[in-house]
Amino acid sequence: MTASLTKNDGAPPSPNAPAPGGATFFGHPRGLATLFMTEMWERFSFVGMRALLVLYLVAPESKGGLGFDAATGAAIFSVYNAMVYLLALPGGWVADRVWGARKAVAFGGCSMVAGHFLLALPDKATFFGGLVLIALGAGIMKSNISTMVGQLYPDRADPRRDSGFTIFYMGINLGGFIAPLIIGTVGQSVDWHLGFALAGVGMSLGLAQYLLGSRHLAAASSVVNAPLTADERSRLVKHGLLWLVLAAAFYAVVGLTGSLSVGWVLWPLTLAGLALPVACFARIKRDKDLTADEQSKMTGFIWIFVAAAAFFMIYDQAGSVLNLFAHDNTENAVLGWTFPTSWFQSMNPVFVMALAPLAAMLWQWLGSRNPSVPVKFAMALVAVGASFFVMVAAQAAAAGGERVTPMWLATVYLIHAVAELCLSPVGLSATTKLAPRKYASQMMGVWCLAVTAGDCVAAIIQQLMGDATGGGAYFALQATLAVLAGVGIFAFRKPIVALMGDVK
Numbered sequence: 001m002t003a004s005l006t007k008n009d010g011a012p013p014s015p016n017a018p019a020p021g022g023a024t025f026f027g028h029p030r031g032l033a034t035l036f037m038t039e040m041w042e043r044f045s046f047v048g049m050r051a052l053l054v055l056y057l058v059a060p061e062s063k064g065g066l067g068f069d070a071a072t073g074a075a076i077f078s079v080y081n082a083m084v085y086l087l088a089l090p091g092g093w094v095a096d097r098v099w100g101a102r103k104a105v106a107f108g109g110c111s112m113v114a115g116h117f118l119l120a121l122p123d124k125a126t127f128f129g130g131l132v133l134i135a136l137g138a139g140i141m142k143s144n145i146s147t148m149v150g151q152l153y154p155d156r157a158d159p160r161r162d163s164g165f166t167i168f169y170m171g172i173n174l175g176g177f178i179a180p181l182i183i184g185t186v187g188q189s190v191d192w193h194l195g196f197a198l199a200g201v202g203m204s205l206g207l208a209q210y211l212l213g214s215r216h217l218a219a220a221s222s223v224v225n226a227p228l229t230a231d232e233r234s235r236l237v238k239h240g241l242l243w244l245v246l247a248a249a250f251y252a253v254v255g256l257t258g259s260l261s262v263g264w265v266l267w268p269l270t271l272a273g274l275a276l277p278v279a280c281f282a283r284i285k286r287d288k289d290l291t292a293d294e295q296s297k298m299t300g301f302i303w304i305f306v307a308a309a310a311f312f313m314i315y316d317q318a319g320s321v322l323n324l325f326a327h328d329n330t331e332n333a334v335l336g337w338t339f340p341t342s343w344f345q346s347m348n349p350v351f352v353m354a355l356a357p358l359a360a361m362l363w364q365w366l367g368s369r370n371p372s373v374p375v376k377f378a379m380a381l382v383a384v385g386a387s388f389f390v391m392v393a394a395q396a397a398a399a400g401g402e403r404v405t406p407m408w409l410a411t412v413y414l415i416h417a418v419a420e421l422c423l424s425p426v427g428l429s430a431t432t433k434l435a436p437r438k439y440a441s442q443m444m445g446v447w448c449l450a451v452t453a454g455d456c457v458a459a460i461i462q463q464l465m466g467d468a469t470g471g472g473a474y475f476a477l478q479a480t481l482a483v484l485a486g487v488g489i490f491a492f493r494k495p496i497v498a499l500m501g502d503v504k
Contacts (some may be wrong), residue, residue: 028164029152034213035145036171041206042109042145043175045116045199046138047349048183050319051342053077055327056192064192066124070324071469072262075462077320079266080131082273082455085448087139089280092147092445094140097228101144101151102214102221108144109207111137116200120193130196143445150432151218162429166360169425170353175202177349184342225440266459273456277305277449284439284446293501294436300499301434301443303489304427305450307377310485311423312454314384314478315416318348321462321470322409325391329398330406344409351417359421373430373500374493380423381486387415388479395472433503 025033057073059065068076095104115133118126149168153161179202187195228236254260284290284298326332326344333339363370371379394408427447435443461478462469489496 025167028160028167029216029218031152031213031216031218032149032164032168034210034216035149035152036168037213038105038109038206038210039145039168040171040175041202041209042112042138042141043172044179044183045112045175045203045206046134046179047176047319047345048179048202049116049119049134049196049199050077050081051180051184051323051345052187052192052195053080054320054323055188055342058324059192064122066127068262071462071466074317074320074324074469075266075459076262078316078455078459078462079269079273080135081316081319082452082459083269084135084138085142085451085455086273086276087136088143088448089139089276089442089445091140092143092439092442095144095147096225096440096442097232098224100222100224101148102217104144105141105148106207106211106214108137108140109203109210111140112203113137113200113207116196116203119196120200122193139445139448142448143442146428147432147440147444148217148221150429151220154218154220162363162425163360165425165429166356166363166421169421169428170356173349173352173356175349177346177353180340180342180345184345185340188340188342226438263463266463270456270459270463273452277309277446277453280446280449281305284436287436287438289438290436296499297434297501297503298436300496300501300503301431301446303492303496303499304373304377304430305447307374307381307485307489308423308427308447308450309453309457310482311377311380311384311419312451313457314388314454314482315420316451316455317458318413318416319345321474322391322412325394325398325470326409329394329402329404330409331403332406344406344413347410347413348416348420351414352420355417355421356425359425372493372497373426373503374489374496376422376426378486378490378493380419381482381489383415383419383422385479385482385486387412387419388475388482390415391475392472392479395470395475430500430503434500 024030025036054073054077056065057068057076058070059067061067091104091108095101098104099107111133115130115135115137118130118133121127121130146165146168149165150161153164179199183195183198183202185195186198251260251264254264281298281302285295290298323342323345327341330341330344332341332343390408390412394404394412397404397408427450428444431443431447439446458478461474465471465474
């Protein structure tokens with residue numbers, strides 16, 4: 001990666017801008033390189049672990065796995081992924097009220113390092129404890145690291161802003177591409193827990209890089225926007241302890257009656273993942289500190305939030321249902337050479353990396369002719385729905401235990417990549433623009449709740465359909481829901497754009 005030089009144009013420098021004549025990252029603030037590399041390593045560890053997770057959950061105990069059935073394993077994966085994004089909301093709150101975004105990301109990185117190394121221990125209790133720590137750390141990082149990207153561009157009309165988020169998104173996918181090839185190979189071919197340990201090594205490298213490069217970040221990343229008062233801290237501790245005691249007592253009773261099962265964990269978390277976004281939006285809409293313009297933008301944001309939830313309901317199953325389809329129903333040999341099925345998880349990132357520069361140039365070239373945010377979201381929904389219609393045909397081709405050509409999954413992941421580039425980086429950028437000042441960091445956490453809601457809907461479908469998980473009806477149902485949602489967003493695009501005000 002090379003750096004270019006910028007010249008001072010005589011204007012007063014922004015506190016978030018690079019020093020006059022200082023190095024930039026492809027014409028962007030130098031801090032983008034720090035955040036790019038940090039997120040690349042975070043994705044390496046997180047995606048590498050996810051490439052193994054559902055395979056480890058359903059692998060027979062005789063082969064070192066946990067022996068869950070496919071539907072339960074997929075539901076555990078969906079709920080775990082939902083909790084990662086759910087925890088992004090308190091992660092943003094911690095940055096706004098306690099530490100600031102920069103310290104919050106450092107804490108999140110430490111939590112992820114510890115969690116990955118706990119997964120490396122061959123014990124079920126430490127394994128699920130490690131998942132909790134990874135979810136906590138990843139949730140804190142997700143809301144704040146994207147916020148810090150936005151802080152590098154203090155002028156919300158800066159034309160580099162959307163392309164900066166797309167470059168940042170390439171870092172995500174670079175890590176996601178490499179991870180299954182290394183971590184997946186070691187985990188599937190050598191030892192599950194050694195693969196999990198490699199994920200910990202990757203996260204350690206990312207954390208070290210972040211700490212060394214944090215001086216290039218915007219000054220705003222260290223600011224605590226609304227510090228907690230002493231009374232607020234006291235109430236927070238009391239309420240937190242109360243809920244902790246109630247949860248412990250509830251599960252103690254369930255355990256003592258002999259009724260405790262994985263369902264007693266999955267269903268409460270799933271329902272909480274759906275209830276929290278509703279409660280969150282209700283609280284923000286009741287906030288009298290927000291201006292009329294901010295309230296209007298929040299209403300517009302709710303529309304794109306629902307669209308994003310429908311998108312992620314399908315998209316996030318790449319690591320669960322599609323991963324199992326690759327393992328059970330897809331050819332994984334080329335010219336007599338067999339490769340680990342986790343390698344299929346690298347398909348989507350490599351497509352995104354190939355297409356992201358083209359998307360960034362396209363959005364920048366279109367300028368004022370750019371499709372609006374709702375139109376881009378509608379395109380993404382119709383595309384991701386179409387991908388599951390492709391899976392209906394793939395499932396039919398695999399009937400009777402036949403292994404199908406990898407071209408089925410390649411087609412699905414290509415469609416996912418195109419859809420993702422229409423929604424994810426655009427959604428990240430729109431969230432930072434629509435966010436009320438009072439909820440600057442928390443709004444990125446609210447955006448992450450769209451993933452939580454989508455994953456929770458997927459988990460409900462997986463648990464209710466049981467052995468039908470991965471069947472033709474399973475794919476067709478969700479494909480239809482996504483396409484209908486896309487058509488609905490397109491039909492109401494003009495009112496949504498009006499609600500979003502100056503954010504187009």
